[in-house]
Amino acid sequence: MSETLLDIKNLHVWFKVYGGVLKVLNGVNFNVKIGEKVGLVGEAGCGKTTTMKALLRVLPNLALIPEGDIFVRGKNILKLNSRELADLRGRGLSMIFQDPTSALNPVFTIGQQLDDIIKYSAGSSGQKVANKKNIALSALHEARLPDPERMLDSYPIQLSGGMRQRVCIAFAIATARDLLIADEPTTNLDVTIQDQVLRLIKDLVEKKGASLILITHSLGLARETTERVYVMYAGNMIEMAATSLLFKKPFHPYTQGLLASVPRLSGGGFAEGIPGRIPNYRNPPPGCRFAPRCPYAFAPCTKAMPPLIDVDDGHQVACYLYQNGQEDRRNA
Amino acid sequence: MRLGPFVLRRLAISIFVLFGLSILIFLIARIVPGDPARMALGPRAPVDVVERLRQQMHLDRPLLEQYGLWLWEVAHGNLGDSLVTRRPVKQDIREFFPATLELVGLTAIFIIVGGISLGVISARYANTWFDNVVRLFSYLGIVTPAFAWAVILMLLFGFVWHIFPTYGRLTEGVIPPVTITGMYTIDSLLNGRFDLFWDAFMHLILPAIALALPPMSQAARITRSSMADNQNKDCIASMIAYGVPNRVVTGKYLLKPSLISPITVMALDIAATFGYAFMVEKIFGFPGLARYGIQVMLNKDVNAIVGVVMVLGVVFITLNIVVDIIVAYLDPRIRLLGRNV
Amino acid sequence: MTTKGMLTSSSLENPWARTLDSLKRTWYKFSRNWLSVLGLVMVVTIFFLAVFAPYVAPYPQHSGKFVDFKSKNQPPSWQHLMGTDTIGRDILSRIIFAFRNALLMAIVVLAISVPFGTLTGLTAGYYSGTWVETVIMRVTDVFISIPPIILALSIAAMLKPTLMNSMIAVTVSWWPWYTRITYSLASSIKNEYYVQAAELTGASKIYILFREILPNCSSSLLTKMALDVGWVTLVGAALSFVGLGEQPPKPALGTMIAEGVERMPTQWWIALFPALAIMFVVLGFNLFGDGIRDALSPEEA
Numbered sequence: 001m002s003e004t005l006l007d008i009k010n011l012h013v014w015f016k017v018y019g020g021v022l023k024v025l026n027g028v029n030f031n032v033k034i035g036e037k038v039g040l041v042g043e044a045g046c047g048k049t050t051t052m053k054a055l056l057r058v059l060p061n062l063a064l065i066p067e068g069d070i071f072v073r074g075k076n077i078l079k080l081n082s083r084e085l086a087d088l089r090g091r092g093l094s095m096i097f098q099d100p101t102s103a104l105n106p107v108f109t110i111g112q113q114l115d116d117i118i119k120y121s122a123g124s125s126g127q128k129v130a131n132k133k134n135i136a137l138s139a140l141h142e143a144r145l146p147d148p149e150r151m152l153d154s155y156p157i158q159l160s161g162g163m164r165q166r167v168c169i170a171f172a173i174a175t176a177r178d179l180l181i182a183d184e185p186t187t188n189l190d191v192t193i194q195d196q197v198l199r200l201i202k203d204l205v206e207k208k209g210a211s212l213i214l215i216t217h218s219l220g221l222a223r224e225t226t227e228r229v230y231v232m233y234a235g236n237m238i239e240m241a242a243t244s245l246l247f248k249k250p251f252h253p254y255t256q257g258l259l260a261s262v263p264r265l266s267g268g269g270f271a272e273g274i275p276g277r278i279p280n281y282r283n284p285p286p287g288c289r290f291a292p293r294c295p296y297a298f299a300p301c302t303k304a305m306p307p308l309i310d311v312d313d314g315h316q317v318a319c320y321l322y323q324n325g326q327e328d329r330r331n332a
Numbered sequence: 333m334r335l336g337p338f339v340l341r342r343l344a345i346s347i348f349v350l351f352g353l354s355i356l357i358f359l360i361a362r363i364v365p366g367d368p369a370r371m372a373l374g375p376r377a378p379v380d381v382v383e384r385l386r387q388q389m390h391l392d393r394p395l396l397e398q399y400g401l402w403l404w405e406v407a408h409g410n411l412g413d414s415l416v417t418r419r420p421v422k423q424d425i426r427e428f429f430p431a432t433l434e435l436v437g438l439t440a441i442f443i444i445v446g447g448i449s450l451g452v453i454s455a456r457y458a459n460t461w462f463d464n465v466v467r468l469f470s471y472l473g474i475v476t477p478a479f480a481w482a483v484i485l486m487l488l489f490g491f492v493w494h495i496f497p498t499y500g501r502l503t504e505g506v507i508p509p510v511t512i513t514g515m516y517t518i519d520s521l522l523n524g525r526f527d528l529f530w531d532a533f534m535h536l537i538l539p540a541i542a543l544a545l546p547p548m549s550q551a552a553r554i555t556r557s558s559m560a561d562n563q564n565k566d567c568i569a570s571m572i573a574y575g576v577p578n579r580v581v582t583g584k585y586l587l588k589p590s591l592i593s594p595i596t597v598m599a600l601d602i603a604a605t606f607g608y609a610f611m612v613e614k615i616f617g618f619p620g621l622a623r624y625g626i627q628v629m630l631n632k633d634v635n636a637i638v639g640v641v642m643v644l645g646v647v648f649i650t651l652n653i654v655v656d657i658i659v660a661y662l663d664p665r666i667r668l669l670g671r672n673v
Numbered sequence: 674m675t676t677k678g679m680l681t682s683s684s685l686e687n688p689w690a691r692t693l694d695s696l697k698r699t700w701y702k703f704s705r706n707w708l709s710v711l712g713l714v715m716v717v718t719i720f721f722l723a724v725f726a727p728y729v730a731p732y733p734q735h736s737g738k739f740v741d742f743k744s745k746n747q748p749p750s751w752q753h754l755m756g757t758d759t760i761g762r763d764i765l766s767r768i769i770f771a772f773r774n775a776l777l778m779a780i781v782v783l784a785i786s787v788p789f790g791t792l793t794g795l796t797a798g799y800y801s802g803t804w805v806e807t808v809i810m811r812v813t814d815v816f817i818s819i820p821p822i823i824l825a826l827s828i829a830a831m832l833k834p835t836l837m838n839s840m841i842a843v844t845v846s847w848w849p850w851y852t853r854i855t856y857s858l859a860s861s862i863k864n865e866y867y868v869q870a871a872e873l874t875g876a877s878k879i880y881i882l883f884r885e886i887l888p889n890c891s892s893s894l895l896t897k898m899a900l901d902v903g904w905v906t907l908v909g910a911a912l913s914f915v916g917l918g919e920q921p922p923k924p925a926l927g928t929m930i931a932e933g934v935e936r937m938p939t940q941w942w943i944a945l946f947p948a949l950a951i952m953f954v955v956l957g958f959n960l961f962g963d964g965i966r967d968a969l970s971p972e973e974a
Binding site (some may be wrong): 348349350352353355356357360361371471472474475476477479480483484486487490491600603604606607608610611614615625626628629630632634637640641644645648649652 | 914
Binding site (some may be wrong): 097103108120 | 564566567568572573574576578584588589662664665
């Protein structure tokens, strides 16, 4: 298929806190091809946002990356100096945050922020970009914001939540992007505008031929928008498949549980849910991190983390239930 | 920008506060000492003299009327006569205040320039040796009161290095410049006397450093921590992710929101500097308002004490207005929503 | 913490185990920074010296009326570690006794202004938007329109110069700052869901103020109190420096500096050591206060 844009390999991220370190990411593997729309699904606190912050290299100070590589177009961004990094960011990546209020700087107008983003989108030297204002206006227009002229002079506090999120999308529109990361872009919005915002993101990505990573805890959103889905649990990728395949036949017990907990309009009854909760990262279970909650857990599950293996055409899962030769290991 | 209505409302509040302050000071001066006239004249003054002063100060009238009469006089700029210098308090203040204003002015420049730049550099190079040195010294700076610095500086420069003069406003025997503002540095410049300017300026350096060190260190620390707080916000991460270079992100998008809290703190500290100037002026033999203030306080000179506190009150309230306007200019949240007023 | 990393039932049920765990956690966060521990050591030292002054001071009798002109103005030596003053008293002994008054002052000032300021601030914050808030906060505004040191100086000036009166002066200028900090905390906490929930379930106002709002202000207030012991000492020293505090021959740090300044720079030790003593107090309580702030603040990330 097409060329790989992003390739995260065996990424570990730790946080230094009271009583030691939180081992939040535990060998994450993740890739995105050019023009592909990928979903990243999991419960709150499973490390989705941490993965993306590591990718953007904007992790807070107490985080460290003891192991792993992140390749963007074949370049390992963990090994770039700050200048190369800024160049790469200027051309390549953009992120839409969960909370549009904190994603916009409160003391600058939309116009001021948009101006700098456009200016440096061509590289860290800030070459002259002709018609910055026109680009800004058309980006705001494309993000379906009313009265773009006035929008340029507005401060974030003068806008509603939905408008702020559209401004964030306008930032992404204004700069040609290879990859757009949308971190729960609709969670903090009214239901009525969630759909508009999501469609806007989808249109933007498709028009520019960019790739999309949609981070969400909602399987429904992922199903609507993406082509391929990663399921994450407690800092591990546990299942990956084409979206249609995953929804048709989920393999991992956690994914099955997630799908079962989506409330259905028809068919009656409440969703089942998964008993228990995400383990503490300070002292995670030694084997599969889902084992303590897994109804099918058996001996090997508590010994070592199962690797991600192919079970079907391009469908990968990390679970001993589908491991070849599990009998041998059990007998050994 | 809608700064106009904000300023108007701020001024209205200040007038109210000033009015409240006048009540507070009046109460302190008239109620706290029991009998202000007796206190002013001392226990051995003859009864008829005390009685005359009581009448002069309207102490025989009801309290509310006393306040009205007093406020009327104060509003007309009449602060009464000082019992120590036997001159109108207004005249005394006019003579001593410019010296203090000059000193606090230079201190304020040190605080603002030194505090912000140290804080910004320290945040920019967070966790490097430079940052650690700045943090260590700012800690020492904060916990060492101005008068302790004055003692230390005086020892160093009066005893070890004779670079800066350690006493007075001018070298002894030098005739001060013709009075225009009362501030020697400005007057000498207006008179074109650069030699005098230099002399007056050098005399300001040590007291100003002593006064500036604690608040400057405080400002540096707050600037640094405010920048560190904002550094982890999504809006900064998003700017970095869009490839805006570090120097622009730090110098613009990080600096502006991070200046708001240091500016508020610096204003309070600069106001408090007038208080610590009392001690520093005494140590350096600097004839300013503060030293006059100590003199009148020890002599229970009621009119003069009220005068000094009233003048300082007006200065603080003005300073607060200026700071609030600066903050409102920096922060649209306050300007547009009128929060924190 | 158990292997599963969740609170086990035993630690949930046993309040002592939970208290112990939270104490351990607080101590961990406090001691993570060695400067906080240093602060604690300094604070303990100051308290120890103040309480046992008559036993630890090398010349306890020098703290009162005592004159020895034969040994006046002596530089630091083994006999007098910090030298002697203009009438031959041992400076170290006088500093140790001065700590007593300094701490007494800080404790009295805080013991009055903290409850009063907290109460008024809580009330104003909870009734924000009503006349109660307007009255309390406008009065507070007037008090904090001038820095506490100036207000304290002017009040002290009107009273007889004694330790007691300087305490009154500092207290009067100190409480509004507690009102202000509690007010701003309370008016934001009041909008939290748990407070609204308590209101909906019909909890009494007293319960909401003292059991819901106050505990959530306590970490900020405790931090400020620890820091303020240092600052009150400083303002107290400023008052006695001017001559408005404890009167000679009783020792006060400010008075000692004022006496020493007259002898600068030749007899430098008379002013320098009391100045360093004030630095020690302020530094100790600052480090300690910052440690408390770190220990009580919620964990990031």
